Amino acid sequence: RGRPAPDPLGARLRFLAEADRLKSVLRGTTIFDGTRRETSAEHSWHLALFALTLGEHAVDPPDPARAVRMLLLHDLVEIDAGDAPIHGNHDPAAQEEAELRAAERLYGLLPSPQDAALRAIWDEFEAARSVDAVFARSIDRVQPVLANLATGGGTWTEYSVTRAQLETRVGDKVRRGAPILWDALVPRLDAWFGPA
Amino acid sequence: RGRPAPDPLGARLRFLAEADRLKSVLRGTTIFDGTRRETSAEHSWHLALFALTLGEHAVDPPDPARAVRMLLLHDLVEIDAGDAPIHGNHDPAAQEEAELRAAERLYGLLPSPQDAALRAIWDEFEAARSVDAVFARSIDRVQPVLANLATGGGTWTEYSVTRAQLETRVGDKVRRGAPILWDALVPRLDAWFGPA
Ligand SMILES: [Ca+2]
Numbered sequence: 001r002g003r004p005a006p007d008p009l010g011a012r013l014r015f016l017a018e019a020d021r022l023k024s025v026l027r028g029t030t031i032f033d034g035t036r037r038e039t040s041a042e043h044s045w046h047l048a049l050f051a052l053t054l055g056e057h058a059v060d061p062p063d064p065a066r067a068v069r070m071l072l073l074h075d076l077v078e079i080d081a082g083d084a085p086i087h088g089n090h091d092p093a094a095q096e097e098a099e100l101r102a103a104e105r106l107y108g109l110l111p112s113p114q115d116a117a118l119r120a121i122w123d124e125f126e127a128a129r130s131v132d133a134v135f136a137r138s139i140d141r142v143q144p145v146l147a148n149l150a151t152g153g154g155t156w157t158e159y160s161v162t163r164a165q166l167e168t169r170v171g172d173k174v175r176r177g178a179p180i181l182w183d184a185l186v187p188r189l190d191a192w193f194g195p196a
Numbered sequence: 197r198g199r200p201a202p203d204p205l206g207a208r209l210r211f212l213a214e215a216d217r218l219k220s221v222l223r224g225t226t227i228f229d230g231t232r233r234e235t236s237a238e239h240s241w242h243l244a245l246f247a248l249t250l251g252e253h254a255v256d257p258p259d260p261a262r263a264v265r266m267l268l269l270h271d272l273v274e275i276d277a278g279d280a281p282i283h284g285n286h287d288p289a290a291q292e293e294a295e296l297r298a299a300e301r302l303y304g305l306l307p308s309p310q311d312a313a314l315r316a317i318w319d320e321f322e323a324a325r326s327v328d329a330v331f332a333r334s335i336d337r338v339q340p341v342l343a344n345l346a347t348g349g350g351t352w353t354e355y356s357v358t359r360a361q362l363e364t365r366v367g368d369k370v371r372r373g374a375p376i377l378w379d380a381l382v383p384r385l386d387a388w389f390g391p392a
Contacts, residue, residue: 009380012249017346019245020228023238032216042219045241048268049215053208053310065261068268072244114249150213184205 008111015109021079028085028158029144034151040075040083043143047071050139057180062135070125070136073118077102086144086169087159138177141170142185149188156192163193204307211305214275221274224281224354225340230347236271236279239339243267246335253376258331266321266332269314273298282340282365283355334373337366338381345384352388359389 025040038046051067075083080102084090107119125133145166148154155161166189174182221236234242247263271279276298280286303315321329341362344350352362362385370378 009250009253009376012253013342013380015249016242016246017228017342020242020343020346023227023234023242024229024231031219032213033220035220038219039235039238041238041241042235045237045244045268046212046216046219048241048244048264050212052265052268052314053211053306054205057205057208065264068244068261068264069248072241072248072264110249118248146209146213147216150216180205184209 008114011109011111012114015106018079018106018109019076022076025075025078025083027083027144028088028155029147030151030154032147032150034154038147040078044072044075047074047136047139047143050143051136054139054178054181055135058131058135058138058178059176060131060135062132066121066132067136067139069121070132071139073122074125074136074140076106076122080105085155085159086141087155087161087165134177136177138174138181141173142178142181145170145174145185145189149185149192153192163189166193204310207305207307208310211302214302214305215272217275218272221271221279223279223340224284224351225343226347226350228343228346230350234343236274240268240271243270243332243335243339246339247332250335250374250377251331254327254331254334254374255372256327256331258328262317262328263332263335265317266328267335269318270321270332270336272302272318276301281351281355282337283351283357283361330373332373334370334377337369338374338377341366341370341381341385345381345388349388359385362389 022044023039023041026037027040027043029038029043030036031038048068048071051064051071055062055064055067077099081095081098084095103119103122107115107122110118124130125136128134128137144155148156156166171182218240219235219237222233223236223239225234225239226232227234244264244267247260247267251258251260251263273295277291277294280291299315299318303311303318306314320326321332324330324333340351344352351357367378
């Protein structure tokens with residue numbers, strides 16, 4: 001960052017080739033037919049589609065294009081830092097440090113000022129304060145819930161998740177951006193977990 | 197379309213669950229490390245990232261957010277119609293008809309007027325006339341070229357593609373939206389195919 005980029009197109013193509021590696025990061029959650037774990041790249045695509053279609057159910061009206069951009073970029077750091085499953089055990093401080101280093105390296109592949117601009121979108125997502133970030137994060141949390149419901153339990157079974165844990169780790173975050181979305185899932189969650 | 201949707205959120209969640217099936221559509225091209233074929237879902241994510249970063253190399257300045265939206269949606273029809281590899285043999289009229297039927301069914305899962313709005317984005321991509329569509333289509337054509345270069349030939353070897361065929365089927369389309377992008381690849385194409 002800050003150093004002159006004599007070949008911005010070449011730098012962007014190297015960034016895009018590096019980004020391809022997100023297709024090899026496997027998540028805890030499976031695709032909706034349960035046949036295999038989904039990759040972080042296809043998860044990111046799916047979330048962008050959620051953001052394109054669910055905006056009117058957000059508590060504050062988001063800018064869908066900004067939410068889409070956040071969701072396309074939000075998991076890139078996993079290329080270096082790996083996926084930290086929400087119901088798994090990991091050291092949050094170590095994970096955060098690894099993600100910060102990954103963001104430096106990956107966004108740093110882009111020419112200036114695009115490196116800073118895209119990095120700022122990721123920082124905004126991580127900060128979880130803006131309307132678009134709060135909406136994007138509720139989307140990011142709700143998609144695995146739908147995958148688990150579609151596959152008869154998925155990571156809930158794998159990690160012995162309780163309804164109370166789901167409410168704290170997932171429900172509270174979904175409700176923050178889109179309470180209507182969480183409310184719509186409660187009957188299906190009651191059917192799977194038993195009433196909260 | 198046109199009929200009342202008493203539960204728009206439920207309809208959107210059903211659309212998003214159906215869209216998940218794009219993660220099971222395999223393309224001819226592999227991911228950049230050559231280990232497996234890429235899915236149309238992760239291809240769509242990758243293209244959206246191309247559109248986010250390469251806009252300044254387009255011949256006419258695109259609206260990146262619109263190009264991103266087009267690329268997120270452009271392959272959804274493959275859920276029903278399958279992928280038609282660019283260097284493969286398929287009946288273009290039959291493929292087009294299958295894709296039109298797929299678009300009716302898939303966008304038709306969404307409540308009105310979102311069904312028509314998203315369908316219009318796909319129609320615009322297919323028509324290949326607007327600035328954003330021309331740019332998005334050049335992105336869609338160039339990404340497999342980069343995958344083939346990264347893997348030492350890929351589908352060019354598989355389908356015995358000549359340099360002349362590549363120029364007609366791919367180069368002309370990339371040049372239409374982003375001639376600078378194609379020019380930047382010519383030295384690498386010369387090295388692989390021999391000079392045009
Ligand atoms: Ca995520």
